[in-house]
Amino acid sequence: MQYETVIGLETHAELLTETKLFCGCLNRFGAPPNTLVCPVCLGLPGVLPVMNKKGFEMALKATLALHCRVNQFTTFDRKNYYYPDLPKNYQISQNYLNLGVDGYLEIKYDGQEKRIRVHNVHLEEEAGKLIHTEEPGADYSLVDFNRAGVPLLEIVTYPDMRSLEEAEAYMNTLRNVLLYTEVSDCKMQEGSLRFEASISLRPTGQEKLGNRVEIKNLNSMKAVLKALEYETGRQRESLEGGGVVAMETRLWDELRERTERMRTKEEAHDYRYFPEPDLAPVVIKDQWLEELSATLPELPLARRNRFVTELGLSDYDAGVLAEDKAVADYFERCVSHYESPKVVCNWVTNDVLRELKERRLEIKDFPVGPEMLVELIKLVETGAVSMPVARGVFVEMVDTKKKAPQLVQERGLLQISDSAELEGIIQAILTENPNALTDYKKGKKTAFTFLVGQIMRKTKGKANPQMVNELLKQKLEAS
Amino acid sequence: MAILDKKTIEHVALLARLELSEEEKELFASQLGNILNYIEKLKELDTSRVEPMAYATATKNVFREDTPGPSLKLEEALKNAPDKLQDFFKVLKVIE
Ligand SMILES: [Zn+2]
Numbered sequence: 001m002q003y004e005t006v007i008g009l010e011t012h013a014e015l016l017t018e019t020k021l022f023c024g025c026l027n028r029f030g031a032p033p034n035t036l037v038c039p040v041c042l043g044l045p046g047v048l049p050v051m052n053k054k055g056f057e058m059a060l061k062a063t064l065a066l067h068c069r070v071n072q073f074t075t076f077d078r079k080n081y082y083y084p085d086l087p088k089n090y091q092i093s094q095n096y097l098n099l100g101v102d103g104y105l106e107i108k109y110d111g112q113e114k115r116i117r118v119h120n121v122h123l124e125e126e127a128g129k130l131i132h133t134e135e136p137g138a139d140y141s142l143v144d145f146n147r148a149g150v151p152l153l154e155i156v157t158y159p160d161m162r163s164l165e166e167a168e169a170y171m172n173t174l175r176n177v178l179l180y181t182e183v184s185d186c187k188m189q190e191g192s193l194r195f196e197a198s199i200s201l202r203p204t205g206q207e208k209l210g211n212r213v214e215i216k217n218l219n220s221m222k223a224v225l226k227a228l229e230y231e232t233g234r235q236r237e238s239l240e241g242g243g244v245v246a247m248e249t250r251l252w253d254e255l256r257e258r259t260e261r262m263r264t265k266e267e268a269h270d271y272r273y274f275p276e277p278d279l280a281p282v283v284i285k286d287q288w289l290e291e292l293s294a295t296l297p298e299l300p301l302a303r304r305n306r307f308v309t310e311l312g313l314s315d316y317d318a319g320v321l322a323e324d325k326a327v328a329d330y331f332e333r334c335v336s337h338y339e340s341p342k343v344v345c346n347w348v349t350n351d352v353l354r355e356l357k358e359r360r361l362e363i364k365d366f367p368v369g370p371e372m373l374v375e376l377i378k379l380v381e382t383g384a385v386s387m388p389v390a391r392g393v394f395v396e397m398v399d400t401k402k403k404a405p406q407l408v409q410e411r412g413l414l415q416i417s418d419s420a421e422l423e424g425i426i427q428a429i430l431t432e433n434p435n436a437l438t439d440y441k442k443g444k445k446t447a448f449t450f451l452v453g454q455i456m457r458k459t460k461g462k463a464n465p466q467m468v469n470e471l472l473k474q475k476l477e478a479s
Numbered sequence: 480m481a482i483l484d485k486k487t488i489e490h491v492a493l494l495a496r497l498e499l500s501e502e503e504k505e506l507f508a509s510q511l512g513n514i515l516n517y518i519e520k521l522k523e524l525d526t527s528r529v530e531p532m533a534y535a536t537a538t539k540n541v542f543r544e545d546t547p548g549p550s551l552k553l554e555e556a557l558k559n560a561p562d563k564l565q566d567f568f569k570v571l572k573v574i575e
Contacts, residue, residue: 018546025548026547033553038548044559130573277535280539280541
């Protein structure tokens, strides 16, 4: 029997505020343990939370970017449970009047666009961090509350994804939207972006959903995909063997690459939500929404499509550029100084991205700014330097922060486009390689390529390639 | 008439991390039952056309600016902890 995979995703994203959601402690990763805490985020008696306006607006901005209907009267609730990383024994979250409901995220996979519906978006506080000691036989865990109270956005989809590829496209697109709207740094390795997945299988064509399994402990997008792949196999096997998939929560075991049933007590999900009496409701007037909407940037997919329709790039290249807002901004700044987007695109997707990756740089710290790159591109266009030389110059520009014309001058890299000079070089190469001439006469095409290579080597890539081709051909035919 | 059975009391006690003796379970079953009966009485009112109340006063939109305030010193933060180890709060092992 054919089965269809049905996937839903829950995302937690820490917001990029300066301070925590309800107190003035810094929202920072990597500080010494328990140094960014105060009576509010430690849940000491008698304290009151006060909402961080910036954090609330960031959440609202993401809600708008996900096309949600905003609850213009939104409230906060207590989610009650005991866990050592939760100092108050409840988490301030939203349950009844979530910030946003019924939105969608548009993804593109395999050339097809699809809307993944967003069930709700809500704002809550982060818990502390538990440290499990390696010490054998230890009967304790340690808690660092620096993270407790950091603003956390939760985004819950409908079970709208039908394959691992769609789940992957959703995660990437959502990450890009959160980066584009500058509400989260989305660093999975620091835990500021986390996913939980739910997956079920049903016979293809059947409308009723199968029993759903939730998967937790997914520390990277790769882990999400591996866990989903494993679960698809496990559930299919179970169904094909006539079994029933248990509705349960499973944990991904990164080491063994499999999911395992989570041991939980039955009362674990009885959160007894009730309205948070310490936080006043928030009324969001139309004007506020309009002001925030106006600050939304063009979103990744729209930008990708614009790069294709307006700038004539391939969908693939457009996708590579639009994936990172800073890279796309860099590209567009170049294009504003140079009329051929395709040429710029080649430079950015090949050379710039390669150097960024090799040097582990972010584009904002990249020594070669858009104007500097365009200056180099123009040197190629006017024939002042050849393309291979320009590539080398580019790397030197990154090393030295010097401008292209200066480097070309200093290193004597100007392209040789003087026919008399080139003819002299060609003659010399032919004299040095008499066999190649004979081979060419016998009809061996590779001899030509060989000779061009020798000429380029002799001139350190400075010879004008078109002229070399023409002149060499003339010379060979004439001899 | 809401009469609470022992199982419900045990469930609520577990959620609240309370350890109750058998006598207490019986006592609380009847006492909590009475309270719930009182709430049941309120349910007789037709509230279908009334917005649920989210907050006790008319206050709304209380915000603070995203500016840093003082945090506690590490020693102060850990001062009231029932147990600690180095710079951390120490708790019973959490099984994942
Ligand atoms: Zn604090």
